Amino acid sequence: MGERGxxxxxxxxxxxxxxxGSIYGLVAIGYTMVYxxxxxxxxxxxxxxxxxxxxxxxxxxxxVAIGLTAIPLALFLVLLIAMALTALYGWAVERxxxxxxxxxxxxxxxxxxxxxxxxxQNYIQITQGARVKPLPPLxxxxxxxxxxDGFAVQLSNIQILIVLTTFVLMxxxxxxxxxxxxxxxxxxxxxxxxxxxxxxxDTDRTISxxxxxxxxxxxxxxxxxxxxxGVIDFFIGFVAxxxxxxxxxxxxxxxxxxxxxxxxxxxxxxxxxxxxxxIEYKDVAAxxxxxxxxxxxxxxxxxxxxxxxx
Amino acid sequence: MTNGAESARAGTKLDVAGxxxxxxxxxxxxxxxxSLILGLRTEQSQISQQLALIPRxxxxxxxxxxxxxxxxxxxxxxRRGVDIDPGALVPAxxxxxxxxxxxxxxxxxxxxxxxxPFLFYSNRYxxxxxxxxxxxxxxxxxxxxxxxxxxxxxxxxxxxxxxxxYSYALIAQHFGLSFWICLPLAGIFAAFWGVLLGFPVLRLxxxxxxxxxxxxGEIIRLVIINWQSLTGGxxxxxxxxxPSFFGIPFxxxxxxxxxxxxxxxxxxxxxxxxxxxxxxxALLTNFVTLRLRRLPIGRAWExxxxxxxxxxxxxxxxxxxxxxxxxxxxxxxxxxxxxxATRQGFISPESFVFMESALVLAIVVLGxxxxxxxxxIAALVMIGGFELFRGFEQFRMLxxxxxMVAIMVWRPRGLVAHRSPSVHLVERKIIPAAIVEEARR
Numbered sequence: 047m048g049e050r051g052x053x054x055x056x057x058x059x060x061x062x063x064x065x066x067g068s069i070y071g072l073v074a075i076g077y078t079m080v081y082x083x084x085x086x087x088x089x090x091x092x093x094x095x096x097x098x099x100x101x102x103x104x105x106x107x108x109x110v111a112i113g114l115t116a117i118p119l120a121l122f123l124v125l126l127i128a129m130a131l132t133a134l135y136g137w138a139v140e141r142x143x144x145x146x147x148x149x150x151x152x153x154x155x156x157x158x159x160x161x162x163x164x165x166x167q168n169y170i171q172i173t174q175g176a177r178v179k180p181l182p183p184l185x186x187x188x189x190x191x192x193x194x195d196g197f198a199v200q201l202s203n204i205q206i207l208i209v210l211t212t213f214v215l216m217x218x219x220x221x222x223x224x225x226x227x228x229x230x231x232x233x234x235x236x237x238x239x240x241x242x243x244x245x246x247x248d249t250d251r252t253i254s255x256x257x258x259x260x261x262x263x264x265x266x267x268x269x270x271x272x273x274x275x276g277v278i279d280f281f282i283g284f285v286a287x288x289x290x291x292x293x294x295x296x297x298x299x300x301x302x303x304x305x306x307x308x309x310x311x312x313x314x315x316x317x318x319x320x321x322x323x324x325i326e327y328k329d330v331a332a333x334x335x336x337x338x339x340x341x342x343x344x345x346x347x348x349x350x351x352x353x354x355x356x
Numbered sequence: 357m358t359n360g361a362e363s364a365r366a367g368t369k370l371d372v373a374g375x376x377x378x379x380x381x382x383x384x385x386x387x388x389x390x391s392l393i394l395g396l397r398t399e400q401s402q403i404s405q406q407l408a409l410i411p412r413x414x415x416x417x418x419x420x421x422x423x424x425x426x427x428x429x430x431x432x433x434x435r436r437g438v439d440i441d442p443g444a445l446v447p448a449x450x451x452x453x454x455x456x457x458x459x460x461x462x463x464x465x466x467x468x469x470x471x472x473p474f475l476f477y478s479n480r481y482x483x484x485x486x487x488x489x490x491x492x493x494x495x496x497x498x499x500x501x502x503x504x505x506x507x508x509x510x511x512x513x514x515x516x517x518x519x520x521x522y523s524y525a526l527i528a529q530h531f532g533l534s535f536w537i538c539l540p541l542a543g544i545f546a547a548f549w550g551v552l553l554g555f556p557v558l559r560l561x562x563x564x565x566x567x568x569x570x571x572x573g574e575i576i577r578l579v580i581i582n583w584q585s586l587t588g589g590x591x592x593x594x595x596x597x598x599p600s601f602f603g604i605p606f607x608x609x610x611x612x613x614x615x616x617x618x619x620x621x622x623x624x625x626x627x628x629x630x631x632x633x634x635x636x637x638a639l640l641t642n643f644v645t646l647r648l649r650r651l652p653i654g655r656a657w658e659x660x661x662x663x664x665x666x667x668x669x670x671x672x673x674x675x676x677x678x679x680x681x682x683x684x685x686x687x688x689x690x691x692x693x694x695x696x697a698t699r700q701g702f703i704s705p706e707s708f709v710f711m712e713s714a715l716v717l718a719i720v721v722l723g724x725x726x727x728x729x730x731x732x733i734a735a736l737v738m739i740g741g742f743e744l745f746r747g748f749e750q751f752r753m754l755x756x757x758x759x760m761v762a763i764m765v766w767r768p769r770g771l772v773a774h775r776s777p778s779v780h781l782v783e784r785k786i787i788p789a790a791i792v793e794e795a796r797r
Contacts, residue, residue: 087563097393104392107409127392134388146765153509154764156563157721160511161760164714168754173393177400179407284710288574291567326582333571333578340564341556 050322054197059321060314065205065274067313068212072267073290074297074305075219076136076260082236082300083256084148089159090139092287093166094261098132098268099278100170103179105131117184121269128269129262136261139166140254163283170280178279185273208270215266216306219259223302228255236300285329289316292336298349307347372432379428386423387416394419462729465736469635473628483627487634487699489739491692494638496719496731498688501645503717504726505654506681507661508558509566511713512573515553516546516686518580518708520693525593525703526586535599539694546690547683554682558675573713581705592704599698601629630699637695641688642728648684657681658726711753718756722763 073095080088105127109120143162147155188202223229231252234242243249271286272278293312297304312332319331339346395416396409469490476482495517502510523542527533533541557568580587587593600606606613606626613629614621648654656677660667668674697703719738723730738759742752 087567101392103407104396104398104409107398107407108392108396111409131388131392134385138385138389143761143765147768150764150768152562153507153566154768156509156566157717158761158764160714160717161757161764164711164753164757165761166757168750168757170393172750172754174398179398180400180405181407288567288571295564327578330575330578330582333575336571337557337568337575340560340568344560344564 052194052197054192054194054199055321057191057199059317061199061201061205063314063317064310065208065313066317067293067310068208069267069270069274069309070286070290070293070313071306071309072212072215072263072270073286074293074309075302076264077291077294078297078299078301078305079232079256079260081294083232083253084144084155084235084239086144086155087159087291088144088257088260089156089287090143090162090166091260091264092285092290093163093283094132094136094139095264095268095271095286095290096278096280096283097135097166097170098128098261098265099272099282100174100179100268100280101131101265102128102269102272103181103278106181106184121184125266125269128265132265132268133258133262135166136257136264137254139261140257144257145250145253163287167280167283174280176280178277180277181272183273183276204273208274211266211270212306215263219263220302222259228252232256288336289332292332292339294346295336295344296339296346298346300350301346301348304346304348375428375431378431379424382427383420383424386420390416390419461733465729465732466639473631477624477628480624480627483624483631485740485743487627487631489736490631490634490638491696491699492716492719492735492739493732494634494641494692494695495689495716496723496735497638497641497645497728498685498692499716499720500723500726500728500731501648501657501688502681502685503720504724504731505645505649505661506657506678507562507725508678508681509562509717510569510682510685511566511710511717512569512571512576513685513689513716514708514710514713515569515573515576516550516689517693517696517712518576518705519549519686520546520690521697521703521707522580522587522593522693523690524694524697525596528597528698529593529595532597534603535597535698536602539691542694542697543687543691546693547687549690550683550686551679554679558678558682570710570713573710577705577708580708587705590705592702592706594702596697596701596703598626598701599630599633634695634699637691641691644684645728653677653680661726715753715756718760721760 073091076091076094077088080086080091102124105124106120109123114120114123139162143158144155147158183204185204185207186202188200188205191199191201193199223232231242231247232255234245234247235249235252235256239249242252268278271282289312290309293308294305295308296311297306297308312335315335316328316332320328323331395413396411398407399410400406401408469486472486473483476486495513499510499513502508502513520542523545524538527538527541528535553569553572557565557572560568581590583589598606601613604613604616605611606623606629608621609615612621613619613625619625649658656667656672657680659670659672660674660677664674667677696707700707715738719734720731722738723732723734738756742748742755745751
């Protein structure tokens, strides 16, 4: 009990929370972008994240099998392969399950998304087996930030890698949304899909690319998850997906900085809850936050109030 | 797209080149999708605990070939390049015939259900399967009130099933009350939970509501797992009292059912009894739902499903309307749950995972939201049909997922898509699916 009362313990948990929160934030961006543009909850996004983790694992093993043992180069190639192939999954999911439903009744895309989520989960379970897949730690080592009375606050290399990658990706992505043609199209679609298409924006293409980018970011999150925890299975997408969605809602759905902020908050809350209260109820805590936020703060921290038009 | 447009103008001429190009692209995408996941299998070796890769080139080639062939056929058949016209898949004549068939399907199914214990008296397996199917029919009808009638997407329906099952198990074990007292009690408990959970969340919009109910379902399951002193945690509760024939137990002694009615003792008596109990419960559910639909509250549900804002403008209290739908759905789910508990004699949190909610939702969606008959047929097809393909157990959920997507894409109103109006003037007209869909847009 004494250990928990210390500042060092809190600092350590804080660092862990930021690393975990970065992963959630990357997944949350996928939810928030899709919701912003076509107003649907892409329920399968968590499973796209899971597929990304599996693609990364298999790509890594394949690279090792053909004799590529330099870890940094291998990881970089894994990143590229996993992002590209997961993006293809994101595109395919949108093309098969969501695009034909535009203009259908409101719950249709959500039901279709649930179907797609079940399909992806079971596809991985059947093709790769239901058992957990372990990967020995690839990025090891770290720094001791401070040491006091025998309790050291550690900052591991993998945590640095996660936070740095997330930061760089966020910068790149913010630039993409703010300063490129595609970003302008995306913002136009977010404001008014019909009007954007009247003004010559190829909305189908923009929506497809949104899914592609969201999936690529989810793939990065998947790799980070794989490296951080060292085990994955076909079911990780469900819980991580709900938590990332919670992050998106908490930050204000439709808002990109909100998604990142929400991700960090959820990661932090989950870590601190496990550290100070009970690890068994950490998922209950995350789910409860989702419920509480939706009831009391449905626009989230950085979101705009959403007026339903008739 | 240009290929498609040209060939459409060309009329009946087949556009083989365009179709080939389409199919080639699809095969390329399929290769990208399947290359790592299907083409390589990760296997943990027994000795080193390290993961090894096992290549499966033939499986990969077969999958890509299937996609190529399928896409080629579709592209040729429709000669339109990319887009498939959903209406063309189910011809109007067939749909009308199906609708007419529907009038005879309900009585036929009911008669079959009533006769099943006599037809398959010696076949325990069929009887057990029948009980399972009927349990899902009841769950489907319960969820149909929430999703199909009131238009609230509830992804945590299994929570009420769990509450019913655990309420029954705990009440029956700790207070020794009989099945017939516990059953309604468990249902009322579940309904109470429905109201409790529903009260704060029902102001939310459709898709938010769906996610919140999902979160509630998971919270309840996690609490059941972790509250070990009450629920037994992951080990569950065993030795749940079995139902008795209105006080006469199904036991092999002079006080048992067999002795009381002068029959030879067999365990089948209890199975047949359970079969009729769940049949009666399901029919009661159906009867109550059909009656409720004609009451003002039922009409308010359907109005709410069609347009919430219009409802509010007309002075319908949407919160109360949603809450009653939620509570009735929960009540039905709870009763089904307590039946599940008494039939199994053992319950554990594993029976109440999200997949169960998704399965019931898939049944409702496939059956056509709002159609009672459709849900029954869907439960029969999805639960019963899969038993025919034993050994393909692992593909079951995969197919369920695909079916959910396919139904949404091609027939969003479900297989039995027509709707007969709850209230009618002079003559009853069937509303065809096309018009119903039209109104949804």
